[in-house]
Amino acid sequence: MSVAEETPGGEDMPWGEVTPEAARRLLVAAVEAFAERGYHATTTRDIAGRAGMSPAALYIHYKTKEELLHRISRIGHDKALEILRAAAAGDGTAAERLADAVRSFVRWHAERHTTARVVQYELDALGPDHRAEIVELRRQSDAAVRAIIDEGVAAGEFDVPDVPGTTVAVLSLCIDVSRWFNAQGRRTADEVGALYADLVLRMVGVRTA
Amino acid sequence: MSVAEETPGGEDMPWGEVTPEAARRLLVAAVEAFAERGYHATTTRDIAGRAGMSPAALYIHYKTKEELLHRISRIGHDKALEILRAAAAGDGTAAERLADAVRSFVRWHAERHTTARVVQYELDALGPDHRAEIVELRRQSDAAVRAIIDEGVAAGEFDVPDVPGTTVAVLSLCIDVSRWFNAQGRRTADEVGALYADLVLRMVGVRTA
DNA sequence: AACGAGGGTGAGCAAGCGCTTAGAGCGTCT
């Protein structure tokens, strides 16, 4: 409160970059509501209520309900792409980088599965322009994964007959984690990440220990 | 029209068992609308309009909009479970049966991806009782796949450190096909089925040619 | 002390929602 210089949470806090504080509270409330009930089933009154504000307060910070979804989707996709690119740009063999990418990508979809659910499954609720913008970000995610697999094949590490198809399958597998993962379930995000990294290495023909 | 004895399409026609014809037309219209826009964003007027009827006609055949979703979900899950069980009960090695299950399950999710999308992604829109009923059907699908993998492991065909986890991953991979598959896209349903069968065999440690 | 700016509220509007009702049309039995 008194330390006004720094945004609470900084880099680590998921929505740390969103200011002012009331706008962030509304956005966090929207993520929860959208994840629980879906975009169309969520009312602006519900979002405002969760943030402890009146319905009208929402429109001081966001022009429409759709703008809220777009902001969430944009920030989420930026983060997801950043994770994939960081792993792709790392050092090590293609197998190590692919495992790293899958592990961190899955962990994000599990740990932040409420956000991920909104980001991955509410795409069609966006307006045409906003949707096109997000689709482009997904294309870049696809390219990042495909690049690792291409390099693994070129280096003779991987045995992959169908690189584009396998890329789609790998991303699809990771993304769907956000649909079924439950924080109260038996598995931790780390465990799922490790399991999936192993499964993906098998898919590209790497013999694991 | 004049041949009143037989339901059009019979076993092959997806919604052949739904009678009378007006009820089926409404149901097909609802599947299309729910798949395109989502359950909550679809209006009863839209469904009735697609079926060429007035909004009130819907309520002659279905008590509520939710009952429509339930009927779709129930029939779809029954069909999906039937596909998995048929493959599981077939003869041949565990590897052959697993490949068969994945191939036909994926093909269904690709060919009938509008239906599958509704069936797989609108679960939360169901009321508590209907949801519980569908969740039970999913549990049985999980059990069918797990049984094949268990047998493969017992027979020494498969190398699977985490059977429950791998089962979830296999089902998740297949189900997510309905999200990204596009009939106008580059791949046919058969091609995706064949690719995925191969990928899943790799996941369970079967050396493919 | 006065002020302007901006975050916040209570009340409410126009539109659209799921669903109901009264009654018309029509094929099928007795």
Add this chain to the structure above:
DNA sequence: AGACGCTCTAAGCGCTTGCTCACCCTCGTT
């Protein structure tokens, strides 16, 4: 022929929706 039963419609009810508007309260600045 006439009554019945079933399907379907036109009209509309009560309610909720996304969003707006007139106004208030709390500031830092002058």
